Amino acid sequence: MSPDGTARGHPALRAWRLSQIVADTYERSKLAGFLYLFGWVVVGWLADAHRIAPVPAVAMAVVFLALGVMRLAMRPPPREDEAANRRWLRNYAWVLPLAPLAWAGLQAWLLLDARFSQPVRMASLVATIGYATVFVNVYTTVRHFAAVGAGVLFLPPLVLVWLDPGQQALAxxxxxxxxxxxxxxVRTHAEYRRRLDLDVALREQRDLYEGLSRTDPLTGLANRRQFTARLDELAARAGRGGPGFTLVMIDVDHFKRVNDDHGHLAGDACLVGLxxxxxxxxxxxxxxxxRLGGEEFGVLLEGDAASAAASAEALRRSLAAGAIDCGGVVVRVTVSVGVAGFDPVRHGDGEGLYRAVDRALYEAKGAGRDRLAIAS
Ligand SMILES: Nc1nc2c(ncn2[C@@H]2O[C@H](COP(=O)(O)OP(=O)(O)OP(=O)(O)O)[C@@H](O)[C@H]2O)c(=O)[nH]1
Incomplete structure (x- = not known):
């Protein structure tokens, strides 16, 4: 299991999960870098730091500002680029603890330098406790980010307070x-992981049902719903001056006989073979x-009707010349075919083209089947 817990699952979901961790981490932390600058302005002002040690005081402010800008500038890569997201997490693991580290140094300075008063030390400790609390509650998208950040912030002052004989109660x-x-x-990280797992499971279910709602279960081809949507889309695009396309409709001749002679299961296998x-x-x-339904298939192709008709004719000939394996029984089937290229003026929309090709197919059937007709 990788540090982000993405070892299992479908690659696309794994990539989504990783990118979600990256997005959440960035969203939660992109402005938080500036909190240290704000904390230092308040504590430094209380401490009169600009008078006691002006150069270090200003230097600390500049460091916090630079680190805040650095975090904000580290925008996540595109979601689908798994390698880049993995790289981002690795890089962010170095950037995220820098501000806590700088704050820890500042905190140690305030505790150890006798020029700073007790109220100033208490104020800085309150800020430190606050920052550490933020780390464990907010940055738990990746557990070690939270652990390192909170540890870097909290442990040095804890040790220093323990070493001060007058601060035992505080220690x-x-x-x-x-x-x-x-x-x-531990709790917030587990909660985040549970929410993420739930999101992944929901996406998995959604993708599954979306796939099922667009696919013909017997052949695995697109179903009529997907076909109609794509037909309308292509027709609308062509109507706006986009590329042309062609519709081919293929209907098995006398398919009823296949079922009657060899059984429904052989008929099913025949459709899969086709x-x-x-x-x-x-x-x-x-x-x-x-698969448009029953023994009827539809093909949508970019390009003109002539090349689509040539391919469909080659299919028709090869079927007429041979036989196909229908689950153990070898059956000869022929097909009738209707073809038309979309003409926005003549057909108007996708439905108009469908009607024209359906008519051509009907003509091919009427003319004796096993033939191809191009819509006039
Ligand atoms: N095995 C199987 N048969 C199917 C399926 N869907 C439809 N059919 C059968 O396909 C046959 C279609 O019959 P018809 O519409 O009369 O057409 P046809 O026998 O192919 O004759 P023509 O189209 O006029 O050449 C029917 O017997 C349906 O039961 C299916 O999913 N599996």
């Missing part, structure tokens, strides 16, 4: 608080292949 109280911080860190033949002729990366 005991801070020790109890340190124990609370450890418990809070879908595979379609995928071989019309590669899915340049077309949308759909």
């Amino acid at each position: 005991v109280a801070m020790t109890f608080y340190a124990v609370y911080l450890v418990g809070a860190l 879908a595979q033949r379609l995928q071989a002729v019309f590669p899915p990366d340049c077309s949308l292949l759909a």
Whole structure:
């Protein structure tokens, strides 16, 4: 298991999970760097630091400002770039503790330098406790970020307070608080992980149902719903002057006989075999292949009708010339085909093209089947 807990799951979900951790970490911490600058302005003003030690006082302010800007500037990479997100987390692991480290040095200075009064030390300790609390409650997207940040902030003053004989009561109280911080860190990190797991599970379910709602369960091709949506999309795009496209509709001839002669299961296997033949002729990366229902298939292809018709004709010929394996039985099937390229003026929209191709297919059937007709 990697530090971000992303070892399991589908790669896309794993990448999403990692990018969510990155996004959450950035969102939670992008402005928090400036809190140290604000804290130092308040505590430094209380401490009269600009008079006691002007150069270190200003230097600390500049350091906190620079570290705040640095955090803000580290914008997360694109979500889909898993390697870049992993790199970002690694880099951020170095950047995030820098401000706490600088604050810890400042805190040690305020506690050890006799020129600073007791109220100033108390004020700085209150700020330190606050920053450590923020770390364990907010930056728990990655547990070691929270642990390192809170540890760097809290442990040095705790040790210094224990070493001061006059501060034993405060040292005991801070020790109890340190124990609370450890418990809070474990709890908030577990809560974050649970929420993240739930988000991932919900996305997984959503992707699954979305896939099912767009896919024909028998052949794995697109279903009619997806086909219609894509047809409308292509027609709208072509209507706006976009690239042209062609619709091919393929209907198995006398498919009822396949069922009647060999059984429904053989009929199902035949449809699956036909879908595979379609995928071989019309590669899915340049077309949308759909089962429109029953024994009817639709193909949407970018480009003109002539090349689509040539591919469909090659398929028709190869089916007519041979036979296909339908789950153990070898069956000869022929197909009738209708083809038309989309013409925005003649067809108007996707439905208009569908009707034209359906008519051409009907003509091919009427003319004796096993043939291709191009819509006039
Ligand atoms: N095995 C199987 N058969 C199906 C499925 N869907 C539809 N059918 C069958 O497909 C047949 C379609 O019959 P028809 O519409 O009369 O068409 P046809 O027999 O192919 O004849 P033509 O289209 O006129 O050449 C029917 O017998 C349906 O039961 C399916 O998912 N699996």
